[in-house]
Structure formats: C-alpha cells, structure tokens
Amino acid sequence: MSVVPAVHVIGGSRVEAIDPDGTFANVNPATGEVLAQVPLDGAAAVDAAVKAAVDAFPAWSQTPVGERCQVLFTYKQVLEDHFDELTNLIVTEHGKNVPEARGDVRRGIDCIEYACGAPSLLMGRTLPRIAVSSSFSRESDENIPLDSTMERLPLGVCAGITPFNFPIMVPMWMWPMAIACGNTFVLKPSEKVSLCAVREVELASEAGLPDGVLNLVLGGVEASTALITHPDVKAVSFVGSTPVAKKVYATATAAGKRAQCMGGAKNCMLIMPDANREAAIDGVLSSSFGNTGQRCLAGSVAIPVGDAAEWFVPAIVEAAKKITTASGSDANCGMGPLIDAASCERVISAIAAGIEDGADLLLDGRDATMPKGNCFVGPTVFDGVTPGMSIAEDEIFGPVLSIMRRDTLEDAIEVTKQSPFGNMAVMFTSSGYAANKFRMEAGAGMIGINVGVPAPMAVFPFSGWKDSFFGTLHANGEDSVRFFTECRILVSRWF
Numbered sequence: 001m002s003v004v005p006a007v008h009v010i011g012g013s014r015v016e017a018i019d020p021d022g023t024f025a026n027v028n029p030a031t032g033e034v035l036a037q038v039p040l041d042g043a044a045a046v047d048a049a050v051k052a053a054v055d056a057f058p059a060w061s062q063t064p065v066g067e068r069c070q071v072l073f074t075y076k077q078v079l080e081d082h083f084d085e086l087t088n089l090i091v092t093e094h095g096k097n098v099p100e101a102r103g104d105v106r107r108g109i110d111c112i113e114y115a116c117g118a119p120s121l122l123m124g125r126t127l128p129r130i131a132v133s134s135s136f137s138r139e140s141d142e143n144i145p146l147d148s149t150m151e152r153l154p155l156g157v158c159a160g161i162t163p164f165n166f167p168i169m170v171p172m173w174m175w176p177m178a179i180a181c182g183n184t185f186v187l188k189p190s191e192k193v194s195l196c197a198v199r200e201v202e203l204a205s206e207a208g209l210p211d212g213v214l215n216l217v218l219g220g221v222e223a224s225t226a227l228i229t230h231p232d233v234k235a236v237s238f239v240g241s242t243p244v245a246k247k248v249y250a251t252a253t254a255a256g257k258r259a260q261c262m263g264g265a266k267n268c269m270l271i272m273p274d275a276n277r278e279a280a281i282d283g284v285l286s287s288s289f290g291n292t293g294q295r296c297l298a299g300s301v302a303i304p305v306g307d308a309a310e311w312f313v314p315a316i317v318e319a320a321k322k323i324t325t326a327s328g329s330d331a332n333c334g335m336g337p338l339i340d341a342a343s344c345e346r347v348i349s350a351i352a353a354g355i356e357d358g359a360d361l362l363l364d365g366r367d368a369t370m371p372k373g374n375c376f377v378g379p380t381v382f383d384g385v386t387p388g389m390s391i392a393e394d395e396i397f398g399p400v401l402s403i404m405r406r407d408t409l410e411d412a413i414e415v416t417k418q419s420p421f422g423n424m425a426v427m428f429t430s431s432g433y434a435a436n437k438f439r440m441e442a443g444a445g446m447i448g449i450n451v452g453v454p455a456p457m458a459v460f461p462f463s464g465w466k467d468s469f470f471g472t473l474h475a476n477g478e479d480s481v482r483f484f485t486e487c488r489i490l491v492s493r494w495f
C-alpha cells in the first residue's frame with residue numbers, strides 16, 4: 001500500500017487540507033509501514049464542514065423519514081458489498097486480526113439496520129382529551145376537549161468524535177441514527193484510523209446520501225475543540241479516554257450543547273468456584289486479550305473467589321501462553337499488535353509498575369516470541385494484585401490481565417463498587433443466587449453472566465456508568481433517538 005494523502009470529505013467532495021498544523025503519520029502497526037499522512041487540520045476545516053452541514057440541513061430534515069431510511073438500506077448493501085475491503089483496511093490500519101476486523105464491520109452494520117427503523121422510532125405520542133373546557137358559544141353547553149401530542153424533531157448539525165479502537169463501528173454509533181432523525185453530521189475520527197473513516201463516509205455518498213449530510217474532518221485536538229465549541233453545532237457525541245471525555249463534556253455543555261461522552265474503563269471479571277471452568281477460561285481469555293486488550297469492554301481484573309484461584313490461575317496462564325501474537329493479516333494470528341509505539345511504551349510501563357508494586361508476574365508479554373520491532377506486546381498475566389496498585393486501578397488498554405484474589409463474593413463485588421469506572425463487570429458461575437446478587441450490586445452498567453464481553457446489540461443503549469460515561473442519554477438504542485431529537489408538544493382544541 002503506497003502512502004496516500006488523506007483528505008477531508010466536505011459537502012460530498014474530497015477536500016485537501018485547509019490550514020493544517022502539521023501531519024500525523026498513519027502507520028501499519030504490524031509492519032511500521034507509513035500508510036498515509038493525515039493533516040492535523042483545525043478551525044478552518046471544521047468551519048467548512050459545519051457550513052456544508054448547515055446548508056444541507058433544510059432539505060434533509062424536510063425529506064420524509066422513510067426516504068431518508070432508503071439511503072441507509074442502500075448503504076447497508078454497499079457495506080455488505082465492500083465487507084472484505086473494509087475488513088482488510090482495518091487489519092492494515094488498526095492491526096486487528098481478520099475475525100476481529102470482520103466483527104468491527106458487522107457491529108457497525110447492526111447500527112445501520114437499527115437506524116433503518118427510524119420511522120417507528122421517531123413516532124410521537126398523542127393523548128386525546130387531556131382536559132375539557134366549556135364552549136365559548138352561549139347557546140351551547142358542550143364541553144370542548146383539549147388534545148395533546150408530542151413530536152420528535154431533528155436538532156440541526158450534530159458532531160461526533162471517535163477513538164481508534166473500533167474504526168468502523170464507533171462512528172456508526174453516531175451518524176446513522178443522527179441522520180435518520182433528520183440531522184446533518186460532522187465526524188472527526190481518530191487521526192490513527194483516518195483511512196477507515198474516510199472510506200466509511202465515501203461509501204455513504206456512493207449509497208446516495210446527499211452532499212453535506214455527512215461530512216468528515218481529519219485532525220486531532222484542535223479540530224475536536226473547534227467542533228465542540230462551534231456555534232452551529234447542536235449536539236456532541238464523543239467516545240474516547242476518560243480524561244478527554246470529561247473535558248469534552250464540560251466544554252461542549254458549557255458552550256450550550258447537549259453531549260454524550262463515553263469514556264475509558266477498568267473492567268472486573270469474577271470467577272466463582274462453581275463456574276463452568278472451560279467457559280470461564282475461554283471468556284476471560286477473549287475478554288482480556290481479544291483486540292489486544294484495546295476494548296472499552298476488555299476484562300482487565302480477574303477476581304477468582306475463594307478456592308476458584310486454585311484451578312483458574314494455572315489454567316488462564318497456560319491458555320494465554322498459547323495465544324499467537326502476530327500480524328493481523330497472518331492466518332494464525334490470535335492477537336495482533338497494539339495501535340502504535342506510544343501504546344507499546346504505555347503498556348510496557350504499566351508492566352514495570354506492576355512489578356515495582358510487588359505483583360507477581362506470571363506471564364511476561366515483553367518476552368513473548370513474536371515479530372520484533374513494531375507494536376507487539378504479548379499476553380501478560382499478574383497474580384497477587386491488590387487494590388491501590390496501578391495495574392489494579394488504571395486503564396492499561398493493552399493485553400495485561402491482573403488477578404486479584406478475594407475470599408468472598410461480597411469482597412469481590414466490593415472491588416467493582418470501589419472502581420471509579422463503571423463500564424462492565426462479568427461473573428462466571430453456575431449459581432443463580434450469586435449471579436443475581438452480582439447483577440444487582442456490581443458497580444457497572446453492562447453486566448455479563450458467563451459472558452466475557454457483554455456488548456449490547458445496537459437496539460440497546462451502551463450503558464457505561466460513573467467515569468465511563470458523562471451525560472444522560474447513551475449511544476445506541478432508544479437513548480440515541482432521544483439524544484438526536486428534541487420534542488415539540490402541541491396542545492389543541494377546536495370549536
């Protein structure tokens with residue numbers, strides 16, 4: 001793949017960088033090959049994209065919702081036709097292995113399918129005869145009813161800022177429902193996976209989306225900041241790390257916009273002594289090391305309860321050793337590289353901090369046999385982790401599993417409650433009582449029972465809690481319909 005100049009997509013056209021503050025080199029993390037020079041554009045490019053979205057809004061918002069959805073039905077088929085192309089682009093630009101990359105595209109398509117239901121989802125409500133009033137006519141003593149109706153209307157221009165870890169799916173948490181509701185949109189994807197985002201947006205044009213309805217600006221912090229403070233942007237949807245999510249939420253809401261900001265995570269997995277052992281090992285393995293630990297639903301702290309540690313700890317280390325760390329394009333790849341060299345350094349520092357804090361390093365991913373010289377760290381397992389250690393508390397976003405042994409179910413649940421994060425928590429057990437207690441008391445918004453990655457389908461909201469989410473209405477599900485619309489109430493009577 002030769003180096004391509006990455007371009008914005010504004011008003012349906014490819015637009016060269018306008019006033020960039022340098023470029024960001026997009027690198028294949030498995031090979032180190034530079035794929036693209038991404039312009040770090042700022043306010044001028046954002047302004048052009050928002051203007052295109054403002055211009056497109058009157059016609060698009062007046063287009064009947066059924067017609068808007070026909071474009072999304074076509075887009076779904078276009079994505080199916082380009083499934084392999086998008087998969088390969090993810091493998092090259094992000095580093096996932098092929099099954100994970102296919103999952104990224106498939107889960108994105110799920111969001112399109114859900115947005116295709118906008119005609120039902122946007123229906124308002126009517127309550128006839130909310131009151132009666134007497135007729136103004138002296139001759140009549142008839143009671144005149146008052147009826148009331150609620151309608152859902154688009155907001156205007158909405159904006160989305162996305163992370164690197166699901167390059168195709170996460171943007172589709174945002175713009176398909178936003179435009180199905182009649183809004184127009186500006187996407188600022190992660191600079192690390194710009195090529196995937198540009199292709200996703202270009203394919204929407206190929207599906208017949210009118211110019212300016214969906215626009216894309218390439219850039220980093222400057223572009224994000226210009227977007228979330230732009231006077232013509234009504235709503236901001238953000239997915240990324242917690243410090244940035246918190247900042248974006250504060251800035252966007254202070255600028256008078258509605259905002260939903262999904263943040264980072266530190267997810268716990270409880271393993272009860274009565275768990276189905278194979279299912280628990282398999283579930284923890286795929287949760288911790290799938291996507292190289294770069295998921296906001298990645299299990300990061302395993303908590304064997306009571307004597308579960310006796311079988312769980314040796315088995316998880318043996319299973320992790322068998323994962324083949326390789327380029328995502330290798331047919332035998334179990335785990336691909338991290339996204340970039342900076343992530344590698346962060347993960348290696350986290351491992352060093354775990355050793356320094358006195359945790360017991362059972363499997364060292366720094367030593368694993370794997371391709372050298374690029375962004376690879378192998379599966380890593382620590383035992384003897386205790387609250388307060390950085391590997392117990394901080395999001396690592398890499399293939400590092402911390403085992404924290406607890407004596408009782410109550411002690412284990414307490415760990416999830418104490419965490420400032422609240423994205424997900426899972427339990428492996430064969431006890432309905434334990435599962436129910438866990439579900440009711442664990443401090444997280446997405447709960448898995450005998451499931452390592454409890455990812456909600458697009459029809460449900462992505463329900464992180466605490467420092468994993470800032471806002472009221474989550475991405476996806478009916479929350480997203482409410483987020484991307486405002487209500488109008490009509491109260492009427494007729495004489």
Ligand code: NAD
Binds near residue numbers: 221
């Ligand atoms: P990140 O926070 O570094 O970047 C996310 C986006 O914000 C990018 O587009 C980036 O250009 C932009 N950005 C970075 N710094 C900014 C700033 N100071 N002001 C404004 N914009 C800024 O996140 P990342 O490394 O791309 O993604 C990984 C993080 O995303 C992890 O913490 C992961 O848990 C989280 N994540 C959360 C969810 C969720 O639903 N909760 C889903 C996926 C990823």
